[in-house]
Amino acid sequence: MSLKENIDSVRSDFLADIESFPNDAQDIENLRVKYLGRKGLVAGLFSSMGNLSAEERPQAGQLLNALKNDLSEQFQKKMDENNSGAQTQDPYFDATLPGIAPALGSMHPLERTLQEIKDIFISIGFHVEYGPEIDDDYHNFSALNFPEHHPARDMQDTFFVAPDTVLRTHTSNVQIHLMENEDPPIRHIVPGRVYRNEAISFKSYCLFHQVEGIYVDKNVSFGELKGVLEYFVRQMFGPKVKMRFRPSFFPFTEPSAEVDIWSTERNQWLEILGCGMVDPAVFDNVGYDSSIWHGYAFGMGVERIAMLKYKIDDIRHFYQGDVRFLRQFK
Amino acid sequence: MIVSQHWLKDYVDIDATVSDLADMLSLLGLEAEVHTEIQPMSHVVIGKVKSAEKHPNADKLKLCQVFDGKKTHQVVCGAPNIDAGQTIVFAKEGAVLPGNFKLKKVTIRGVESNGMICSERELNLSDEHEGILVLDDTFQAGDSFSDVIGPIRASIELDITPNRPDAFSHIGVARDIAVKTNKVLALPKVLSIESDGEKTIPITMESNDDCPRYIGGIMEGITVSPSPQWLVDRLHAAGQRSINNLVDISNFVLLELGHPTHIFDYDKLKNKEILIRRSKKNESIVTLDEEKRELSEGQLLITDGKIPIAIAGIMGGLESAVSEKTTSVLIESAYFNAVVIRKGAKSLSMQTESSKRFERGVDPNGADFTFWRVVNLIQDLTGGKLVSPIMDIYPKVIKGKKITLRKSELSLIAGCKIDNKFVENTLSNLGFKVQSSENEWNCTAPTFRPDIEREIDIIEEIIRVYGYDNIPSDNNIYGSYRIGNPDPETYLKQFRKLMIGFGYRQVYNNSLQNETISQMSGKTSIPMMNPLSTEMAFLRTSLLPGLIQNADFNQKNGTTDIRLFELGNVHAKHGDSLGELEESLILSCITTGNYISDSVHEKALNQSVFTLKGILSQIIESHLGFRLVLKKSQTPGFDVSWEININGKLVGYMGQISSSWLKNLDTDIESAFAFEFSFEAWKNMLKGKQTFKPIQTFPKVSRHLNFVMEESIRVGNVLDGIKKKAGKLLTNAEPVDIFRDSELGKDMKSVTFFIEFQSPSKTLEDKDVNPIIDEIIGFVSQQYDAKLRV
Structure with a gap:
């Protein structure tokens, strides 16, 4: 061959x-x-x-x-x-067995909601500021234009640590610290834990989490406040949500408003946040010239937003640490 | 406060339905909800009880004949207050009452009953169900209940904010409606009477600041009797009960004008004198509610010159109270200092309809109008006569504040131009005096609006009436950029993400705990002066007790493999001043149960200090690139514990949770593992910059070294020695196998180390690595009396 x-x-x-x-x-x-x-x-x-x-x-x-x-x-x-094909060719290879699954963690719904709120405001130029949960009466009340003997003090049931020291009832105390330390213009949100001396029930707890915002510049109008909160509400609850601004009262803002969104499910308006133009008295207290500077401020409860967003019916779920609740939030 | 729509109509035209009215008020700043709204109901009519006889077969039932305008029906009724001649609400056969209750012909104790005579509760008017609702006889039999009673009972509940003392009255609410709808506000007609009576009573004030104005007047010839139906209806609609004509008048005027008054039984005043003064030591008074009140010093009182007869602006005394037998009265219409009343009410822990209004501020210049309104009504309804002149002590007249409103400021704040005419109309309808000039308005605020003190207060009034919804939204972003990370807590994100990635679920726990739990960590916790309960009286000093309780809760509810973490603040007390109350941000986690569960693929692996050590090492060493050193420690809360040191800084602890904690917290948990560390000491390191290191491409050389050593030798120590000796070329060294065998001898173990080298600049050869290996072998053999096993 x-x-x-x-x-x-x-x-x-x-x-x-x-x-x-x-x-x-x-x-x-x-x-x-x-x-x-x-x-x-x-x-x-x-x-x-x-x-x-x-x-x-x-x-x-x-x-x-x-x-x-x-x-x-x-x-x-x-x-x-x-x-x-080595494994598939094994006639007894059983792909129906469950996988080897790593453990799954979860982010708390309040954390997740807070992140969303922060992201929305950061996207329009806000910075974030933090401050103390225990503060003096001055930063929590007086500087915010709550006169010492005024019924406005009844609006928030307060825990006292000492006669002049409180667990903050809102994160507005941080706005005062911020303005004491920085010159205007400022544009910040302040998240944090706040306390109210209220009986615990499905709708109220002795503490909750708040996000407050403040914007101070020379010419700031109520129209801008409306614009910014409409942006927030529509980013948070969807572009079609129906909302309204309703006159209200907070010592540290004037004019003040509550923002309601319409619930088609419940067929009623639901209050979601408070806001207003920074009261000139607050500027006077922190040494900003109120004839030059104007501003708006707003505040909301993270729990309330989360309850509306996820249709949670009882505020106590947030603090129970119940895995059957936590695992529902990714 | 509950306002009646029907009542409001006395002062202003209202076309809106009760729910539209509530919406309008809400949008004016008076947060409103419909309180009572009667839905149309068919077959429910006004009826007249022709007769009410005893039921032949039951003692407590009556057999009634009820006329419905056309026909007479036989009805069995069990109400104790039923009587012949009454005008009542009759639900005929076929009616459907609230709660979907359908009326049918029934037989009660052998007698046919056609329909029902209704109580307030059955009509959803109130909870009243003791007896039937008895109406004024002026109502016509046969008229539809919802048509005639509906409008009278329609009411709205208002949540009045502290800045609106004026709105604590029907007149105030009516004024807002009139302003918004451009209608005229009609005040009630009041006649001031020139009395020919000569009676007087001396009135003195210790301090004109405490009580800037006090009006008194004496009336005689009063007959106390039930109030007329219109007055009963008014009070009912506003959520109050009718008592008698005299008491009702005072309550009616309070709800109408918002100005509290007090009526003393003149004959019961032991000393015919009024002295308004602060309380002295050890004084007390029994108030109208029959409570004995021990008065602290400095409480503002109305006295008869000797003893207290009322706590000024808060509540009257029982001794001088009017009764059914009262024939002559002293009427008080005063203006007290708001702060004095507030402090007084606070110190007595009392809040009354009167104190609520005084502490917000009533109109000092409305006291006389209110006085005359009361006098007129007493005259009309009780037959009483004024026998004294009006005694009006008002030494320093309080005037309305003068405030300048710049037109430019109004436009700036609103963000739009509001028509001048609108501004002027609104202000004058709200009770302001307004003078216009080119650039501003000079305003005088009405004294019934003590909240209005500054330009911004007036701007708010204009904008709220203009309507917030009518202000155009500005969707532009103005202002300047700000350099820097927008969120100083960005560094925390990685910890959350890693913990979640490791299978941990985030929890938020209550910061308030009982004393014992809050001090378990050994730190001093901060107490509340006014806690909700002893269970929530202290601020937590550690996140661990909360996490342990979470783990136990979940275990009791059927979850056995638990991984939880919390990122939150804890507080500790180092002294009494604010600066000595420490707040720190802590990350804690707890785990119990299995790390890996039993499955067809793997054998179960328990959670242990090693699974936690692994997580810490991954976060601190692998992820952050910091040095992690764990040092054995004795830490409260742990049976076995280690200090966590990061780059030489002590930041927290890890270990196995102590069995005594698990027991003291009343848990069923057998063993749990946890770590807790704070960020304060090292968070600045987390904000440092990260730089890229070149990737090493030369081949790695690895060796396995197997040493036999005594059990008492700690593998970690040997590993540290190996790492030290291995020098710069070392990339990795770890124990990969531990083996015990009788051949090795008692209390001996064989440990295999994997050691890996790499050079950044060349391919390593045996001659490079062998000397290092020899040195390692020499060191380990000598230092730990270990033998190399070949």
Whole structure:
């Protein structure tokens, strides 16, 4: 037989052998050795080149190299196919078994709601400020234009730590610290935990979380306040939500307003936040010239927003640490 | 406060339905909700009781004949107050009463009954169900109940904010409605009477600041009797009970004009004198509600010159109270200092209809109008006669504040131009005197609006009447940029995300705890002066007790593998001043149960100090790239514990929760593991910059070294030694296997370390690594008496 005929014969034998590619690793190895091993059939043909003339050798070398590459390639291809199917070819491989699942954590709904609120205000140029939960009466009340003997003080039931020291009833105390420390203009929101001395029920707890905002600049109008809160409410509750501004009273803002959104489910207005133009008395207290500076402020309860957003019916769920509640929030 | 729509109509035209009216008031700043609204009801009509005889077969039932305008029906009625001749509400056969109660013909104790005579509760008017509702005889039999009674009883509940003392009355609310709807406000007609009576009583005030004005007047010839129906209806609609004509007049005027008055029984005044003074030591008074009040010093009193007869502006005394037998009275219409009344009411823990109004501020210049209103009504309804001149002590007349409103400021605050005519009309309808000039308005505020003191107060009045919804929203962002991270707590995000990634659920716990729990950590907790309860009287000093209770709660509710964390503030007391009350932000976590649960793939692995140590190491070392050192410690709350040191700073603790804590917190938990650390000491490091380090590409060389050593040798210490000796080329060293066997000998273990090297500049060869390995072997063998196992 000529070398060419030998090559063809080896190739066709190889193709026949790999057609039914073995499963067993030893059989596979035997097959590789038979053709591609050091003493295999291809190697045998290479060694038979010694019998050829010097003119024939280069061409024969080319043919043999082509054969070797071809067989190696096809063998490897079969190996790959075989490997990738290794497990599925196990007739008893049971893919219906459950996966190996890592434990799943969850973010608290109040944290998640707070992040959303922060993101919305940061997107329109607000910075975030934090401050103390325990503060003096001055920062929590007097500086915010709550006169000492005024019924406005009854609006918030207060925990006292000392006659002149309170657990803050709102994060507005931080607005005072902020304005004491920084010159206008300012544009900040202040999130944090606040306390109210109220009986615990499905709708009230002895503490809650608030986000307040304040913007101070030379020309600030009620129209801007409306614009910014409409942006917030629509980002939070959807672009179609119906809302209204209703006159109200807070000692530290004037004019003051409550913002309501319409609940189609309950067929009524629901109060979601309070706001207003910063009262000039507050500016006077922090040393801002109220003839130059104007501003708006607003405040909302994170719990209230979260309860509306997720339709949570009892505020106490937030503080129970009940996994059956927590796991519902991703 | 409850206002009656029907009553409001006495002063202003109202076309709106009660719910539209409530909406209008809400949008004017008087937060309103419909209180009573009678829905149309068919087959419920006004009826007349023709006769009421005893039921033949029951002692407590009456057999009545009720005329419905056309026909007479036989009805059995059990109400104790039923009587012949009454005008009542009759629900005929076929009527559907609130609560979907359908009326059918029934037989009661053998007698047929066709329909029902209704109580207030059955009509959803109030909770009153002791007897049937008896109406004024002027109502016509046959008229529809909802048509004729509906409008009379329709009412709205208002939540009056502290800045609106004027709105604590029907007149005040009517004024707002008149201003908003451009209608005329009609005040009640009041006649001041020139009395020919000569009786007087000396009135003196100890302090004109406490009581700037006091009006008194004496009336005689009074007959106390039930109030006329219109007065009963008014009070009912406003949520009050009728008592008798005399008492009702005082209550009616309070609800009408918002100015409290007091009526003393003149004959019961032992000393015919009025002295308004502060209380002295050890004084007391029994008030109208029959409570004996011990008065602290400085309480403002009305006295008869000797003993207190009323607590000024708060409540009258029982001894001088009017009764059914009263024939002559002393009428008081005064103006007291708001702060004095507020302090007094606070110190007595009393809040009355009167004190609520005085402490917000009533109109000093309305006291005479109110006085005459009371006198007129007493004259009309009781037959009484004024026998004294009006005794009006008002030494220093209080005038309305003069305030300048700049037109430019109004436009600036509103963000839009509001028509000048609108401004002037609104202000004058609200009771202001207004003078207009080119750039401003000179206003005088009415004295019934003590809240209006500044320009901004007037701006609010204009804008609220203009309507917040009519102010165009400005959707532009103005102002300047501010450089810097917008959120200084951004650094916390990674901790939350990592903990959640490790399978932990975030909780928020109450900051208020009982004393014992709040002090478990060994720190001094901050007490509340006025706690809600002893269970919530102190601020927490650690997040761990809360987390332990959460874990127990969940275990009791069927979750056994628990991973929880909290990121929150704790407080500790280092002294009494505000500066010594420490607030710190803490991250804590707790875990109990399995780290890996039993499954077809794996065997269960319990949570342990190692699963927590792994998390800490991943966060602090792998993620943040800081040095984490855990040092054995004795920490409250833990049976076994370690200090957490980050880059040399002590920041917290980790370990196994102590069994005594688990017991003291009344849990069923057998073992739990936790860490808790604060951020204060090292948070600045977290804000540092991160820089890229070049990726190393030369091949790594690794070795396994197996040492046999005594059990008492700590693997971590050996590892530290290996790391030290391995030098700069080391990329990783860790124990990968610990093996015990009888062949090794008693109390011996074989530990295999994996050690890996890499050079940043070349391919490492044996000759580079072997000397290091030799040094490690030498060090470990000598230092720990360990033998290399080949």
